[in-house]
Amino acid sequence: MDAISFGTDGWRATLDTFTEDRVRIVAQAVADHLRAAEAGETVAVGYDAREHSRGFADAVSETLAANGFEVLLSERDCPTPVLAWTVKDRRLAGGVMITASHNPPEYNGIKFLPGDGAPATPDVTDDVVSRLAEPTATEQRGTVREDTFTTSYGQHALAFSGADLDGLHVAYDAMHGSGRDVTDRLLDAAGASVESLRTDLDPAFGGGSPEPSAAKLGDLVSAVTSGDAELGFANDGDADRMAVVTPQRGYLDPNLLFAVLYDYLLESGSGAAVRTVSTTALIDRIAADHGEEAVEVPVGFKWVARGMADADALCGGEESGGFGITEHLRNKDGVCLALVVAQAHAERPLDERADAIEAEYGEIHQGRVSVDCPDDRKAAVLDSLDGDLPDTVAGQAVDRVGTKDGFKIFLADGTWLLIRPSGTEPKLRVYAEANDGERVDELLVAGRTLLEPRI
Template identity: 25%
Template sequence: MNYMEEYKAWLESPYIDDETKKELLSIKDNEEEIKERFFKYLEFGTAGLRGKIGAGTNRMNKYIVAKATQGLAQFILEKSDPKMGVVIAYDVRHFSKDFARIASEVLAGNGINVYIFDDIRPTPMLSFAVRHLRATAGIVITASHNPPEYNGYKVYWKEGSQILDDVAIPVQENIKKIKDFGEIKYLNFDEGVKRGIIKVIGKEVDEAYYEKVLSLALNDDIDKNISIVYTPLNGTGNIHVRHVLKERGFNNVYVVKEQELPDPDFKTVGYPNPEDIKAFKLALELAREKNADIVLATDPDCDRLAVMVKHNDEYIALNGNQTGAVLINYLLSQRSKKGLLKEKSMIIKSIVTGNLGKNVAEKYGVLTFETLTGFKNICGLENKLEKEGYQFEFGYEESIGFVTGNFVRDKDGVISAMMLSEAAGYYKKQGKTLVDVLNDLYKEYGYYLENNFSLIYEGIEGMEKIKRIMKYYRNNFPKKIGNLNLEKYIDYLDGNVYNVDGEKIGEVNKDHIPSSNVLRFFFEDGSWYAVRPSGTEPKLKVYIYSFATDREESERKLKLIEETFRNIVDKI
């Protein structure tokens, strides 16, 4: 598209307000900025929209939100029942509430019922509300843990999980057909409320959600006096995590004051990602003061949870694989004792998540299914397998996303905080920390260690380099690294499993794992690594997992695989 023509069209459009035009006029002499804002439309996909806030086609603003919502509205009118309604939630970010109201007005303008939350809510509560209210879809305005200048728009379908291609592609086609903002239908928010087509929801949905979350509790024979420090990182988790922990009887919960209240600028942390140890700085100060047993952090939309554990007088961070394995061990051991596990009980993990949790599940007779990264895929597979009679026990991925129960179809930081606190209280009563539990698992199942990292390749040259690396590894992968012999590899682009000579020896379940540009290499000893280009950034993502019966040997293998990989890609 011609960026200058688009820029002028926005300035001349009768549907663009004066404030937006003023912002655009302020960049009239900056062609590079005009190009950046107008060289394309924000792409609508299975993850919805995400981008920097501002005026322009390649920005998050009320016009782009309205256009996306009109495209969704048309799909609902064609394929579903508008009376079922759409649930809308929003986070703490700049313009989140405004964008949520715009989406409400467009849906109502198309005759579609709307349920909109009265204030900020965690993303998983949107997933719950879609199912609870039997709505046809859900929208949440959030950019998760992105920097403050970003916002986003995610769409959920009636099962409560994020949309997949069967919805995303036709909605995107509808959006592309809208040539003029005048085609978008609106009904004023207050008028919509007056007519009853827009309903404001809150307390009654919260209470139904809390009841379901608390029903997941497995054990009261725990130490409820454990000391817990919690930070919502100035996001949506504060009220809901604290409420659930209090209802479970955890009274020694201390919240980081500076990060307790919503702040769209995330001034105390900058990059509000709990995977980043720097996000724990203030929480650790409070933890040392309060002698906390565990330190919990949720990201701004409260769908992911990170934990640090006090062990031998120091605080140790558990990564997503480790936390997942500890939770699986606790949940399945307790459910097994209570006779709650079924023959078709299962967990679901992503293909780049480690195998320790899978081995723990196997001990309890629980099956493990794999799918692509992202909870849209994990919960999408849950929806399918549920219809085949499987009982969902747990879903997780290495990037600190976890969920249990069947009433939320997304990762859930509230549920995760409660279950991890329960596990910590249970093991403390036995004189153990969560790190002790993890070490016990290593002793029983072997040392699964990991190093996941990204290689950044900017610009057009960078994109070409990523393509060359993927092509090289499809054709010239090393069959031996040190004393590690390659056994097989999977190319998820064609869904086939190959031996070291490139001969097809099997295929993945393509109904569970759609085609994706991912390569995964397995060694005879149980170590493996995977490579994939990022779908959203100029990065090559690398996942390395080593396995050995003792830690030192596993660490040696991990280092060896990484060094070999880096040496190869440097020369490509």
């Protein structure tokens, strides 16, 4: 049980550690948590496209059923947001998803979703972890029934997005993940003609990791920038994140994509936007211009989701490409959001929207570097910064320092530098944002120089 550790978004590990026995232990803890919370009798179970995910999902289902729960098991691998929305829509006790998201194929993971479909907050996961124990059984056994979650989800996503894409030619890259035959089919159902890339089932993800970064989407970028398609979409392994490619810009920076999305939503709605500490200040400028608020939270969509509820926000997002719309789901959703963004493009091309935002609010450039740091040194290194930050960084005076998640140093020229611990690796992260790439590089060097002598 010591090997089971819930991090930013559930428990992930390589397959030598992530075993069926340990998965059953987690499932038992989920059962005990739900029973203690009197959350309900029915639990949904989903899984991604990895080789062993269905087997782990079967183990979870069997354990929950042995504890008296009724289990709805996805008939095929499915996107995490499809499972999350199903839990919310059907008012289930909760959901369990087997996925390692964008990690390489030698990883797998498990996450628990409470009844609202939002990511589990630490008080919930701490309670689950406190109940880790060998599986047991109750006298009254539940049943396991396969269900097609994507049907009702798809109907909702099409109606919610209002997508009318007749005549739009898009390219879609599933990266061999669970978005295949879901995101592309919904785009097609909305009227778009869809060119599909990597939509075949490949549990090894083509020998890489299903991470929708610019470096891994070369074919998608080529399909759009060559003029073959007007717009491109990609999902990560469990389709809760989304990348977008446009004809002029190619891979659209997720920070700018979030700004475009928020600005579009404000055309017909109102409300705050929730962003993580590492996400662009463009969101703040757009919010202020519309008389709205930008709410800053620590890194992790669980904090974004909580902020969306607390602020009754319009939407939330993070610089890694995870976005959610409160009215739809307080969770990342790379499927429904693809329809929303496609509709925004159909009304006005995304390149034009991005150009207008930069003309109005200024350009933004971001960068990130990692500094090796043993896990047992992270706290000490960050503690050493408390009260010992310099008055100037990279030639600019320090204006103020935020401490929601590590140290976010705001400088007199409007730029910022963020230093925070990685939640998944023995590293410290250094982020920077400025109006040009050269200034970003200067800030990243300054951040690394500040950290390295302390490790």
